[in-house]
Amino acid sequence: MSSDRHAVSSASTAERFYHGGKSVYGAPLGILMLDARFPRIPGDMGNATTWPFPVLYKVVKGASPDLVVLREASGTLERFIDAARELVDLGAEGITTNCGFLALFQRELQQTVPVPVLTSSLLQVAQVGRTLAPGKRVGIVTISSATLTPRHLSAAGVPPDTPIAGTDEGAEFSRVILGNELTLDRDLAERDVVTAAITLTRNHPDVGAIVLECTNMCPYANAVRCATGLPVFDIYSLVSWFQLGLAPRRF
Structure with a gap:
């Protein structure tokens, strides 16, 4: 009985006191997006209706599909790092990307943002x-x-x-x-x-x-x-x- 009361008390306390520090809440996943305009149909990572939970998006300017896939994302690492940091500042508690070829940046992104990073399928x-x-x-x-x-x-x-x-x-x-x-x-x-x-x-x-x-x-x-x-x-x-x-x- 006492343990049940303790559980109820703990739950009530958790629901009573809230802590700040972020700009956006309830969307812990941040997605780094390529700079593209091709159609993103339902099921595509860049179509927000794909996800059964809210997400945060950040487009990395100049990171075109051609550049990232065919030219090893040459010259874009710092842009991805800056964008990942922006998502974390906004409220992201985990970072992913919308191109599997960005596995090349897995280690660098892990080392520069304070949240878990998942760059590639x-x-x-x-x-x-x-x-x-x-x-x-x-x-x-x-x-x-x-x-x-x-x-x-x-x-x-x-x-x-x-x-x-x-x-x-x-x-x-x-x-x-x-x-x-x-x-x-x-x-x-x-x-x-x-x-x-x-x-x-x-x-x-x-x-x-x-x-x-x-x-x-x-x-x-x-x-x-x-x-x-x-x-x-x-x-x-x-x-x-x-x-x-x-x-x-x-x-």
Whole structure:
């Protein structure tokens, strides 16, 4: 009985006294956004309706998809650091980004902001790999297999021999995103992502799960799952896990 009273008293105290220090409350996740204008459909990380919880956004000026994906985000590190600090000042208690290629900045961002940082969907590859049966491994589907380098993989802790397939040769997805075009054919984009996943599994029968590198691929994760029969992980699955640590469910 006394322990129950103590629990009630503690809960009442927690609900009575509130502490300040931030500008915005109730949105612990901050998302660093590329400077882009291509369509962000539901399911895309940059579409606020994708998330079942509030988020904070900050666009990193000049960080175009072409620059970040095809040219290793050259010259943008300080801009990402400044933007991450702005999100923390605003109220973010955890930082993520909307491009898997920003794994290159994982360590630098961790070292310069006082909150947890999750730069890339690729950071979950090792964790997913530990769930698979012996003889199975994770495969990656990316927006640009030509420029997803060993440096990116190493920065995310991804084994260097991980199978990779890209949408580079597709009809729609890579062209629209990297070209920052204003119109996207969703069906063609989905076809590109699914085709890359099927190619990946055909070329590497030992793939037991797929990680989608690109944050813009989340709307097509279910289609990839249906086409391959394999578990599919993306930035949505990773950030959902991250958010549960930033704001645990209260029972």
